[in-house]
Amino acid sequence: MLKEFKKFIMRGNVIDMAVGVIVGGAFNSLVQTLINDVVMPLLGLLTGKIDFSNLFLALDGNHYESLAAAEAAGAAVVKYGSFIGGLIQFLIMAFVVFLVVKGINKLHHEEPAAPATKACPHCQSQISIKATKCPFCTSDLTE
Template sequence: MKNIINEFKEFIMRGNVLDMAVGVIIGGAFQKIIGSLVNDVIMPVISLVTGGVDFSNWFIALDGHHYASLAEAQAAKAATLNYGTFITQVINFLIMAFVIFMMVKIMNTLANKVKKPVEEVVEPETKVCPYCMSEIDIHATRCPHCTSKLSES
C-alpha cells in the first residue's frame, strides 16, 4: 500500500501534471469568457442577420404530435429529435474555435515581435589573395591565379 501511495505522490508532483491542472483551470475560465462572447455578442448579431431565427426550437416530435415549442414538447414528455439545438452547438463551436484561433494568432504575433531576431553569423567562403587581389577559396594555400604561396591563417 505504501508503494502505491509513494507512486501516486511521485505522479502528482511531476511538473506536467501540475501544468495540466493549471491549463484545465485556466481553460475553464477562458471557456466562460468565450461562451459569453459567443452567446452575448456574436449570436445576437447572427440572430439579427438571420431575421431572429431561433434554432433551439427546431425539433421533430417522435410521438407524431405537433408542439408549438420544444419546451411544450418536453412538458408533454414527448421524445424529440432536437436538431436545432445541435445546429446551435455546431455554430457555437465554430465561432469559439475561430475566436480561439484569432487569439492564439494575435498572441503568437505579439510573441514574435517581442523576440529579438537572432543574427546568423555567416562564415566567409572566400578570401582575397594579398598578392594579386583575386578572390579565392577560404581554404586555399596557393592562389590559383598568381600561384603565390599563401600563409595558413
C-alpha cells in the first residue's frame, strides 16, 4: 500500500495540483491585500468615504453606530458590506484568472498543421496532398 501511495504522489498531475494549490493560496492573499488596501479605500473615496466593512442591518430593529457596537450588544446582524467586499474580491479574482488563462493560451497557441489531404479536381475524393494520380478515379493530377 505504501508503494502504491508513493506511485500516486509521484505522478505528475498530483504534483502539479499541489503546486497549483500552494500558488493559489499565495495568489489569494495577494488579491485580498489588493482588495482591502487598494480597491476598497478607492471605492470608499468614490462613494463618499463609505466603509463597506461597516455596512450592516441589525435584525433586532435597533440602530447601532457601528458593526462592533451591534455585535457587542449581541444583536443578530446581516453584514451586507462584507458581502459587497467579497463580491468585489470574487470579480477581481475571476478577472485576474481570466487574464492569466488568456495569457497562457496565447503562449500555447499552435499554428494549424499543414493540410495532409486535398480534393481530387475530377471526383472530389480526399486524397494525399502528394498524390500525382487519384486512387479513386485514376485521373492524372498534374497540378
